Amino acid sequence: MKLSLSVLLLGILALSIPLQAQKPSPPYTPVIMPNGVGTLPFKMVNGAKEFRLTVEKIRHEIAPGMVVNAWGYNGGTPGPLIEVVEGDRVRILVTNKLSAPAAVHWHGLFLPSGMDGVTGLTQRGIRPGETFRYEFTLKQHGTFMYHSHADEMVQIGLGSMGFFIVHPKKPARKVDRDYAIMLNEWYVEPGASTPNPNEMTEFNLFTFNSRAFPGTAPLVARPGERIRIRLGSVAQDFHAIHLHGHSFKITATDGGDIPASAQWPETTVGFGPGQTRDFEFTATAGDWAFHCHLRHHPMNAMGHGIPNMLGVDQRDVEDSVRKQVPGYMGMGKEGMHDMQDMGMEGPENTLPMMAGDGPFGPVGMGGMFTVLKVHPGMPKFASQAEYSAKVRLPGDMGWYPNPPGTVAGPVTEDPKTDTPPATPSIKVHETPAKPKSHSH
Numbered sequence: 001m002k003l004s005l006s007v008l009l010l011g012i013l014a015l016s017i018p019l020q021a022q023k024p025s026p027p028y029t030p031v032i033m034p035n036g037v038g039t040l041p042f043k044m045v046n047g048a049k050e051f052r053l054t055v056e057k058i059r060h061e062i063a064p065g066m067v068v069n070a071w072g073y074n075g076g077t078p079g080p081l082i083e084v085v086e087g088d089r090v091r092i093l094v095t096n097k098l099s100a101p102a103a104v105h106w107h108g109l110f111l112p113s114g115m116d117g118v119t120g121l122t123q124r125g126i127r128p129g130e131t132f133r134y135e136f137t138l139k140q141h142g143t144f145m146y147h148s149h150a151d152e153m154v155q156i157g158l159g160s161m162g163f164f165i166v167h168p169k170k171p172a173r174k175v176d177r178d179y180a181i182m183l184n185e186w187y188v189e190p191g192a193s194t195p196n197p198n199e200m201t202e203f204n205l206f207t208f209n210s211r212a213f214p215g216t217a218p219l220v221a222r223p224g225e226r227i228r229i230r231l232g233s234v235a236q237d238f239h240a241i242h243l244h245g246h247s248f249k250i251t252a253t254d255g256g257d258i259p260a261s262a263q264w265p266e267t268t269v270g271f272g273p274g275q276t277r278d279f280e281f282t283a284t285a286g287d288w289a290f291h292c293h294l295r296h297h298p299m300n301a302m303g304h305g306i307p308n309m310l311g312v313d314q315r316d317v318e319d320s321v322r323k324q325v326p327g328y329m330g331m332g333k334e335g336m337h338d339m340q341d342m343g344m345e346g347p348e349n350t351l352p353m354m355a356g357d358g359p360f361g362p363v364g365m366g367g368m369f370t371v372l373k374v375h376p377g378m379p380k381f382a383s384q385a386e387y388s389a390k391v392r393l394p395g396d397m398g399w400y401p402n403p404p405g406t407v408a409g410p411v412t413e414d415p416k417t418d419t420p421p422a423t424p425s426i427k428v429h430e431t432p433a434k435p436k437s438h439s440h
């Protein structure tokens with residue numbers, strides 16, 4: 001009996017292995033959300049892809065050393081990626097595990113009005129413990145979002161958001177890597193763990209996929225690869241996301257594809273809340289900063305209410321204030337770097353304004369900041385899960401080995417010792433310059 005059972009199990013195993021191996025790869029490059037919780041699995045039920053989303057209270061790590069109380073989906077903020085194909089019929093079963101009514105709006109999608117997820121207007125709120133069914137057929141492709149449309153100030157403010165990405169049935173072109181990053185900002189009183197959703201303007205944490213540098217995963221690529229980055233925002237602020245070392249074209253918004261004749265080159269994509277932007281470029285070797293260009297946004301908590309102490313020598317003052325206010329830290333005489341160099345400890349459960357190390361020392365950044373690492377031989381990742389298993393923090397996947405003579409360094413202004421670097425022997429760019437003709 002025991003033997004026949006194990007034979008049966010072996011048989012099932014043998015059958016299931018080839019079935020797994022035959023699983024066809026999707027006709028698109030799977031989207032990767034760095035630091036994401038995963039791509040939402042589905043079951044085919046009566047011709048529809050059936051997904052399950054649960055809105056719930058979660059504990060969420062913004063970066064190592066800081067955990068907040070958030071409201072997310074299926075254990076994450078942003079929630080899991082819903083990734084489908086134009087023409088699919090989808091059924092999303094949404095369970096509310098909050099103690100307040102909820103609803104999920106499918107941002108940018110063409111659907112029956114009654115499936116639009118606006119509390120009071122198109123449905124009643126999903127009561128705590130209830131499950132609602134949303135069902136519609138996808139009539140378009142692009143980068144869309146899902147988010148709460150019940151008490152948005154609180155629910156989105158605490159993280160109830162996610163990506164809903166619809167691939168075209170017949171893609172006009174296939175990219176080598178496809179990334180998605182959702183922006184948000186938060187106000188968390190230093191030392192507290194619950195974001196204050198009443199805050200309108202004075203945010204102190206700015207996040208990519210609800211992570212702040214030095215907790216943001218890098219994006220990776222190989223030189224020459226075609227990369228798409230999709231940005232989405234249900235934040236409160238405008239953001240201007242800048243990529244170093246490249247020029248790109250914005251190819252789509254959540255309103256649809258932009259015709260090639262209407263695309264123009266950019267290095268920064270500025271956009272507001274309730275918008276998505278897709279942009280594409282060819283990757284050039286290096287470690288490239290990728291960040292919001294609003295000056296306070298690649299920074300972390302602590303700095304906003306402080307007096308301007310630039311140029312003020314505070315050595316004695318700070319010590320005496322600290323006797324009264326433990327942990328007091330003024331703005332440095334020469335700016336915020338003073339504090340970073342001192343490695344000072346802040347209150348518990350917050351992040352220093354700037355933190356994290358690069359190959360050349362401390363990185364003067366925080367918040368909406370990560371790195372695009374374009375290295376030869378960078379591994380390919382077939383799924384978000386595979387990516388997340390290997391790439392979580394800025395230092396993961398190593399740093400770019402700059403060719404000799406291509407790194408900025410000190411000069412002494414002494415012609416004997418300062419010799420200009422030799423022309424590098426390693427070509428960083430793929431296209432070699434045409435040799436000049438000297439015939440005339």
Ligand SMILES: [Cu+2]
Nearest residue numbers: 239292294297
């Ligand atoms: Cu910003």
